[in-house]
Amino acid sequence: xxxxxxxxxxxxxxxxxxxxxxxxxxxxxxxxxxxxxxxxxxxxxxxxxxxxxxxxxxxxxxxxxxxxxxxxxxxxxxxxxxxxxxxxxxxxxxxxxxxxxxxxxxxxxxxxxxxxxxxxxxxxxxxxxxxxxxxxxxxxxxxxxxxxxxxxxxxxxxxxxxxxxxxxxxxxxxxxxxxxxxxxxxxxxxxxxxxxxxxxxxxxxxxxxxxxxxxxxxxxxxxxxxxxxxxxxxxxxxxxxxxxxxxxxxxxxxxxxxxxxxxxxxxxxxxxxxxxxxxxxxxxxxxxxxxxxxxxxxxxxxxxxxxxxxxxxxxxxxxxxxxxxxxxxxxxxxxxxxxxxxxxxxxxxxxxxxxxxxxxxxxxxxxxxxxxxxxxxx
Amino acid sequence: xxxxxxxxxxxxxxxxxxxxxxxxxxxxxxxxxxxxxxxxxxxxxxxxxxxxxxxxxxxxxxxxxxxxxxxxxxxxxxxxxxxxxxxxxxxxxxxxxxxxxxxxxxxxxxxxxxxxxxxxxxxxxxxxxxxxxxxxxxxxxxxxxxxxxxxxxxxxxxxxxxxxxxxxxxxxxxxxxxxxxxxxxxxxxxxxxxxxxxxxxxxxxxxxxxxxxxxxxxxxxxxxxxxxxxxxxxxxxxxxxxxxxxxxxxxxxxxxxxxxxxxxxxxxxxxxxxxxxxxxxxxxxxxxxxxxxxxxxxxxxxxxxxxxxxxxxxxxxxxxxxxxxxxxxxxxxxxxxxxxxxxxxxxxxxxxxxxxxxxxxxxxxxxxxxxxxxxxxx
Numbered sequence: 001x002x003x004x005x006x007x008x009x010x011x012x013x014x015x016x017x018x019x020x021x022x023x024x025x026x027x028x029x030x031x032x033x034x035x036x037x038x039x040x041x042x043x044x045x046x047x048x049x050x051x052x053x054x055x056x057x058x059x060x061x062x063x064x065x066x067x068x069x070x071x072x073x074x075x076x077x078x079x080x081x082x083x084x085x086x087x088x089x090x091x092x093x094x095x096x097x098x099x100x101x102x103x104x105x106x107x108x109x110x111x112x113x114x115x116x117x118x119x120x121x122x123x124x125x126x127x128x129x130x131x132x133x134x135x136x137x138x139x140x141x142x143x144x145x146x147x148x149x150x151x152x153x154x155x156x157x158x159x160x161x162x163x164x165x166x167x168x169x170x171x172x173x174x175x176x177x178x179x180x181x182x183x184x185x186x187x188x189x190x191x192x193x194x195x196x197x198x199x200x201x202x203x204x205x206x207x208x209x210x211x212x213x214x215x216x217x218x219x220x221x222x223x224x225x226x227x228x229x230x231x232x233x234x235x236x237x238x239x240x241x242x243x244x245x246x247x248x249x250x251x252x253x254x255x256x257x258x259x260x261x262x263x264x265x266x267x268x269x270x271x272x273x274x275x276x277x278x279x280x281x282x283x284x285x286x287x288x289x290x291x292x293x294x295x296x297x298x299x300x301x302x303x304x305x306x307x308x309x310x311x312x313x314x315x316x317x318x319x320x321x322x323x324x325x326x327x328x329x330x331x332x333x334x335x336x337x338x339x340x341x342x343x344x345x346x347x348x349x350x351x352x353x354x355x356x357x358x359x360x361x362x363x364x365x366x367x368x369x370x371x372x373x374x375x376x377x378x
Numbered sequence: 379x380x381x382x383x384x385x386x387x388x389x390x391x392x393x394x395x396x397x398x399x400x401x402x403x404x405x406x407x408x409x410x411x412x413x414x415x416x417x418x419x420x421x422x423x424x425x426x427x428x429x430x431x432x433x434x435x436x437x438x439x440x441x442x443x444x445x446x447x448x449x450x451x452x453x454x455x456x457x458x459x460x461x462x463x464x465x466x467x468x469x470x471x472x473x474x475x476x477x478x479x480x481x482x483x484x485x486x487x488x489x490x491x492x493x494x495x496x497x498x499x500x501x502x503x504x505x506x507x508x509x510x511x512x513x514x515x516x517x518x519x520x521x522x523x524x525x526x527x528x529x530x531x532x533x534x535x536x537x538x539x540x541x542x543x544x545x546x547x548x549x550x551x552x553x554x555x556x557x558x559x560x561x562x563x564x565x566x567x568x569x570x571x572x573x574x575x576x577x578x579x580x581x582x583x584x585x586x587x588x589x590x591x592x593x594x595x596x597x598x599x600x601x602x603x604x605x606x607x608x609x610x611x612x613x614x615x616x617x618x619x620x621x622x623x624x625x626x627x628x629x630x631x632x633x634x635x636x637x638x639x640x641x642x643x644x645x646x647x648x649x650x651x652x653x654x655x656x657x658x659x660x661x662x663x664x665x666x667x668x669x670x671x672x673x674x675x676x677x678x679x680x681x682x683x684x685x686x687x688x689x690x691x692x693x694x695x696x697x698x699x700x701x702x703x704x705x706x707x708x709x710x711x712x713x714x715x716x717x718x719x720x721x722x723x724x725x726x727x728x729x730x731x732x733x734x735x736x737x738x739x740x741x742x743x744x745x746x747x748x749x750x751x752x753x754x755x756x
Binding site for chain 1: 525527528529530541543544630631633636637638639640641648713718719720721722723724725726727728729730731732735736738739742
């Protein structure tokens with residue numbers, strides 16, 4: 001994601017002067033006060049142009065985004081409920097931002113391209129910035145759970161305390177990830193107060209009334225244009241899956257995922273190289289799912305519920321793949337902390353290997369789901 | 379295995395004064411010089427009593443044992459060929475000793491029980507003592523191979539050197555296991571020169587001519603007695619397999635085998651408790667296979683080649699289970715070596731987890747083989 005300095009929020013200006021570029025400084029009223037009134041410019045349902053369908057979808061997502069923004073403004077800081085509300089707000093904001101960016105990517109030829117490309121990269125920045133805090137929390141929960149399981153504590157009737165090494169490794173991870181989480185929280189708060197964020201929020205608000213669609217989109221009928229572009233994203237997905245080593249991954253206990261667990265210097269490098277195509281497929285599965293949501297919007301119903309469910313399952317397997325891969329890399333990195341005890345390092349080694357086998361298990365699970373999809377050639 | 383002092387070799391004396399109890403001191407002629415001439419007392423083929431069949435089987439195994447003994451005497455010490463010959467000799471000795479003990483166990487009611495029980499325990503001592511050297515070598519080869527694989531070195535075109543931690547862990551394991559192997563080698567040589575061993579060898583030689591069978595065995599026809607006792611050993615096997623958590627083991631990536639990888643203090647204790655029933659089944663599968671060999675001897679052909687092959691496959695999966703479990707325990711123990719570097723401990727942690735997943739993979743493989751066996755109720 002390209003980093004843009006605060007004062008370039010004007011870059012989000014649409015070619016037609018879509019948004020107000022003179023965003024207020026940090027002391028400005030909260031973002032939700034600026035948005036257009038809910039449903040004010042909602043396009044009529046049932047009309048048949050590609051632009052109509054996309055506008056409806058973008059409008060819905062913009063509404064979700066602004067709901068998230070309002071919830072975040074209400075959540076304040078302090079009580080447990082507030083923390084839950086803030087988490088829900090971030091979930092809404094990220095989900096809507098990802099869907100808006102996804103729809104603009106899949107149906108890119110129907111959009112005002114230079115502006116939407118720039119906008120998508122800003123949405124990516126936002127999703128990433130807001131997600132980091134929760135990623136740290138999820139990673140800690142995953143590693144803590146794995147340590148718990150590896151200590152035999154998950155077993156019924158077991159009162160096993162973790163061994164010294166496991167306890168120390170847990171404390172080390174807790175310390176490092178809590179610090180990372182706090183930093184990510186501050187970064188997210190800072191981002192939410194920035195002119196850059198206000199520009200994004202303004203642009204999302206404008207999506208509701210004035211979607212950035214090309215004039216061609218207004219001339220094309222939805223059934224002519226939308227399935228074709230969704231099909232294109234499906235093809236990209238199929239090609240990416242074809243490049244995966246699915247035959248090997250389909251054999252249980254193939255021990256592929258850990259094959260670089262102790263490689264020289266490049267422990268993370270070698271493993272990320274191996275994981276990258278799977279991460280790529282994860283993004284394409286998600287994109288295909290959002291494309292399907294637009295088609296569902298076109299038909300005002302779930303067109304292919306079976307496909308949707310399988311895309312969801314495939315996505316879940318690949319989410320688990322990503323989470324385990326990142327947790328494994330984190331355990332390996334933690335083991336390079338200076339002056340740790342050998343017992344701590346040993347526990348982190350076990351943890352690393354455990355998470356790499358989770359990576360392998362997730363690939364196996366994805367292969368199963370994909371097989372059930374029967375690889376529709378659409 | 380009960381440890382017996384050297385001077386009690388007389389305890390091997392059969393009730394009927396079967397063996398010469400006054401075994402020579404260490405300076406005596408090599409054991410093979412004492413055995414009965416090959417085939418000298420071989421019972422006639424084709425006769426139909428249970429004793430006849432068992433005697434034929436025991437005679438064959440005794441012949442193999444004595445062949446191993448001769449080969450070992452010839453192998454000397456020094457050249458590479460000699461080492462190979464010594465290994466082959468030990469393989470012959472152990473295989474024959476296991477089969478003799480197995481047949482005497484399965485068909486125990488047909489044998490002269492007090493003497494054969496004692497004899498079986500002596501055979502067990504011998505198998506164990508002779509095998510330790512080769513177990514050390516096999517364990518080192520397994521751990522070295524795993525480190526190699528985990529360093530990504532197995533990949534085509536990869537010139538990856540192992541990371542510092544992996545290299546140090548490899549050196550540590552190499553040092554410890556080479557020392558253990560040398561000790562085991564000395565212990566085996568000492569055992570082979572002991573009065574205790576000479577007594578066992580004498581008793582094996584006598585098996586060829588005068589098998590320790592009960593008079594009942596001479597009265598019973600083979601088809602009446604032998605299948606019944608083989609069936610009993612089959613039932614023991616079925617019961618033991620029934621007690622295994624096969625449903626869980628049949629789900630790939632169930633992560634069961636590593637569930638105590640970091641348990642308090644009792645890393646090995648908790649894991650061996652989990653592994654024990656599988657080790658028990660390994661022994662029962664082997665016993666059942668030897669029982670089948672006796673039935674094959676009865677019919678002078680392979681009665682059920684399908685069963686034999688499946689018992690072999692099941693045994694191989696459980697051998698791998700045992701080897702991986704022992705290698706994992708060894709890696710964990712090595713990590714408790716004082717003053718090792720954290721990077722070394724980390725690599726040993728990865729190695730431990732890797733081998734525990736091998737344990738899990740072996741259980742999965744056994745489950746598959748067992749399923750194919752269709753659990754015959756015989």
